[in-house]
Amino acid sequence: MSDDPAEPVADRSAELLSAFPGVRVDPDNAAYYSGLLERRLLLNQCTGCETWHHPPRPICPACWSTDVSAQDIQGSGTVALVTILRQGPRQPGVDYEGGHVLVAVELDEQSGLRVPGTVVGVPAEEVAVGDRVQLVWTDIGDGVAPRPDFELAQ
Numbered sequence: 001m002s003d004d005p006a007e008p009v010a011d012r013s014a015e016l017l018s019a020f021p022g023v024r025v026d027p028d029n030a031a032y033y034s035g036l037l038e039r040r041l042l043l044n045q046c047t048g049c050e051t052w053h054h055p056p057r058p059i060c061p062a063c064w065s066t067d068v069s070a071q072d073i074q075g076s077g078t079v080a081l082v083t084i085l086r087q088g089p090r091q092p093g094v095d096y097e098g099g100h101v102l103v104a105v106e107l108d109e110q111s112g113l114r115v116p117g118t119v120v121g122v123p124a125e126e127v128a129v130g131d132r133v134q135l136v137w138t139d140i141g142d143g144v145a146p147r148p149d150f151e152l153a154q
C-alpha cells in the first residue's frame with residue numbers, strides 16, 4: 001500500500017447512470033463505479049482504523065466510523081472460491097459454452113477482503129482454490145465499462 005494520497009476519482013454521476021444500466025448506482029457506490037470507468041478498482045477503506053470493506057458502505061464495519069473513502073487496491077490476491085457456470089443470463093463478454101469461471105478473490109490488502117470476478121486466459125477447469133491471481137482489465141465493447149478480471153499470476 002502506498003503512502004501517497006489517493007488520486008481523487010472524477011465525479012461522473014451523470015455518466016454512471018448510462019454506463020451501468022440495471023445497476024443501482026448511489027452515493028455509497030458511485031466512487032467504485034467511477035473507478036471502473038478509469039480502469040481503477042477502488043474499494044472503501046476506513047481512514048481511522050484502515051480496515052477495508054466491500055461492497056461499499058458509508059460506515060466502517062470495524063469501528064463504525066463514517067470516515068471511509070475509496071482507495072486503489074494493488075490488484076493481487078488468492079482464489080478463495082471457484083464456481084463454473086454452464087448457463088446464466090446473457091451478458092456482454094460472458095461465454096457459458098466452455099464454462100464461465102466465477103471466483104471470489106481474497107485480496108492481499110486484508111484477510112477476508114474478497115471481490116467477485118472471473119479468471120481469463122486459461123480453461124475454466126484449470127482454475128483452483130489457492131491460485132495466485134493478478135487484476136487485469138477486459139474491454140467488453142463500445143459503451144460498456146471495462147471489466148475487472150483476474151489472470152493467473154506468473
Ligand SMILES: [Zn+2]
Pocket residue numbers: 046047048049050051060061062063064065
Ligand atoms: Zn474503521
